[in-house]
């Protein structure tokens with residue numbers, strides 16, 4: 001990828017340069033180097049993509065599922081062959097390490113593999129003789145043209161929570177990547193092109209808010225999957241629903257870990273550090289809050305501080321680096337400000353990662369891992385999504401205190417417990433009002449054959465991404481009652 005690489009839309013199996021003159025720089029967050037410019041495509045170009053997808057729908061839905069998934073088998077193999085190249089692009093535009101970028105693409109591929117089972121997953125149900133000589137059955141049919149609006153932090157994976165299921169179920173599709181990281185989808189659509197999918201089945205439109213509004217308002221687009229911040233998720237949920245669309249919106253998070261005194265100290269600290277500082281804290285499943293219960297306060301703060309201090313930070317293309325930059329200079333400044341607000345409100349600084357000097361990356365958006373202790377449970381550090389490598393610690397006396405504070409929070413994406421007690425583990429997983437639970441796991445990311453189950457302000461809708469929820473979202477049920485006597 002060089003500075004001259006134009007970012008194109010892909011409509012009806014043809015690459016198009018957007019007509020717009022509104023372009024945004026796409027910047028490598030580790031170096032500040034401009035990689036390309038992304039067009040903010042106007043409504044007209046969304047309309048072209050929606051028409052292409054709509055025209056393709058009738059033939060595609062009549063293509064037998066066993067034939068439709070043949071394209072996914074090809075896609076899986078092509079993604080495997082190109083995983084290093086795609087990971088390199090993810091690291092360059094998003095900043096995460098190469099290992100993290102490859103991990104993201106592994107989960108993307110896993111979703112393709114699961115969607116290859118659609119001929120089984122899409123089956124309906126039936127009952128003969130609901131009355132004498134009358135049979136009743138339910139079949140699943142595709143919804144029509146569907147679209148995903150994706151965030152910046154997983155430029156490859158998130159589209160794959162939806163797209164493989166959507167097209168395997170017989171829908172046609174439109175992808176709108178984050179304008180901050182559009183290069184990865186250029187690579188992925190080059191691969192989709194090589195699968196030989198028929199014209200109009202998958203389409204790519206780059207852009208920002210105006211592009212999204214055109215998608216939400218388009219009458220031929222029947223279903224919307226959104227992943228991003230809670231503020232945008234709420235707005236998109238309301239607008240898409242007002243336009244009569246099926247909609248699922250995954251939002252932001254504030255993910256707590258509980259550390260009990262009986263947890264394995266070294267294991268717990270390592271898992272916490274990977275969760276809080278992996279992807280520079282820019283994961284919807286990043287730990288950002290730790291409740292150290294009772295005697296855990298005697299070892300956890302010191303040990304996590306040492307681990308945070310020793311984290312190797314730099315350009316993710318360097319194999320020795322454990323943590324890359326945050327996405328933009330604006331993000332870096334916002335996170336530095338939130339840290340200061342916490343300190344001003346009385347937090348104790350165990351590790352301050354602001355304003356680091358990273359040789360060779362002087363223009364990058366770096367913050368080193370930061371640990372703040374004794375934070376106010378009702379303050380900004382404890383209650384809002386920071387989306388950076390900042391971990392807040394709160395000491396509590398009992399697991400009940402921790403669960404009660406967790407359940408009073410507004411988000412519900414993930415919570416984890418570290419313990420050697422089965423009874424404590426059961427109590428926690430039973431009582432926590434959170435959709436994704438980890439027990440002695442720092443990042444409880446559901447595999448592709450489970451739904452990605454956020455609750456409360458982390459999710460708006462009924463059906464989540466991945467697996468059976470995706471099949472339900474991308475199909476509508478038709479019930480037939482039949483008599484032939």
Ligand code: NAD
Pocket residue numbers: 149150151152153154176177178179207208209212213227228229230232233250251252253283284385387413452454458
């Ligand atoms: P974002 O909400 O800023 O942007 C997401 C998408 O929405 C982008 O494609 C963007 O172009 C579009 N968008 C932004 N503002 C818009 C507006 N006003 N109107 C219409 N479209 C708009 O999110 P982000 O900063 O790219 O991603 C980070 C957020 O995503 C974090 O909050 C993170 O927790 C969340 N996230 C959640 C999950 C999950 O599964 N719950 C997964 C990944 C990321």
